[in-house]
Amino acid sequence: MSSTPASLPQEKTLLIVYHSMTDGTRQMAEAARDGALREPGIQVRLLRAHEAQPEDVLSADGYIFATPENLAAVSGQMKDFFDRCYYPALERINARPYLTLICAGSDGSNAARQIARIATGWRLKQVAEPLIICTHAQTPEAILAPKRIASDDLEACGALGESLASGLVLGVF
Numbered sequence: 001m002s003s004t005p006a007s008l009p010q011e012k013t014l015l016i017v018y019h020s021m022t023d024g025t026r027q028m029a030e031a032a033r034d035g036a037l038r039e040p041g042i043q044v045r046l047l048r049a050h051e052a053q054p055e056d057v058l059s060a061d062g063y064i065f066a067t068p069e070n071l072a073a074v075s076g077q078m079k080d081f082f083d084r085c086y087y088p089a090l091e092r093i094n095a096r097p098y099l100t101l102i103c104a105g106s107d108g109s110n111a112a113r114q115i116a117r118i119a120t121g122w123r124l125k126q127v128a129e130p131l132i133i134c135t136h137a138q139t140p141e142a143i144l145a146p147k148r149i150a151s152d153d154l155e156a157c158g159a160l161g162e163s164l165a166s167g168l169v170l171g172v173f
């Protein structure tokens with residue numbers, strides 16, 4: 001007997017949008033992707049902020065926003081992503097789940113707060129507290145140097161990606 005593809009549950013899509021200047025956020029976003037892919041039945045799209053378009057936001061079932069904190073704010077390219085996509089997606093993605101990853105030198109709280117405000121406007125549902133990883137770079141040289149995120153921090157990013165993916169697949173959000 002053949003199976004009926006029409007009766008299979010539709011695959012869920014997780015969209016991860018990130019920007020990274022010195023590579024820390026990229027490692028976090030990729031770890032979250034790898035964690036999400038441990039969940040069967042999820043499709044993960046990992047896009048740099050400048051690539052992500054309103055259609056990408058509309059066609060996803062859940063989101064991870066990953067950004068550096070620069071000058072006490074989300075990075076310029078992440079802000080540009082939100083500026084371009086906010087109104088095209090407004091009222092069309094209500095109640096979808098999301099979470100936030102921040103790579104910061106020593107703080108990260110303002111970038112997390114900004115994303116929370118934007119996500120509130122979008123009426124998204126936050127499914128975990130923002131994960132802020134600090135690189136402890138203090139001098140200009142250290143701030144501009146490539147970053148290496150510790151493996152336990154990457155595991156935390158992966159665990160968050162996996163839990164968001166499994167919640168999407170199970171339909172618990």
Ligand SMILES: Cc1cc2nc3c(=O)[nH]c(=O)nc-3n(C[C@H](O)[C@H](O)[C@H](O)COP(=O)(O)O)c2cc1C
Pocket residue numbers: 019020021022023024025026067068069070071072073103104105106107108135137143144147
């Ligand atoms: C122009 C600039 C401004 C920054 N401002 C902040 C800040 O306000 N708070 C903070 O915690 N870190 C700040 N940082 C440090 C970055 O958040 C940190 O280097 C982080 O690793 C950047 O992420 P990335 O490696 O993905 O680019 C700043 C870095 C730059 C280059």
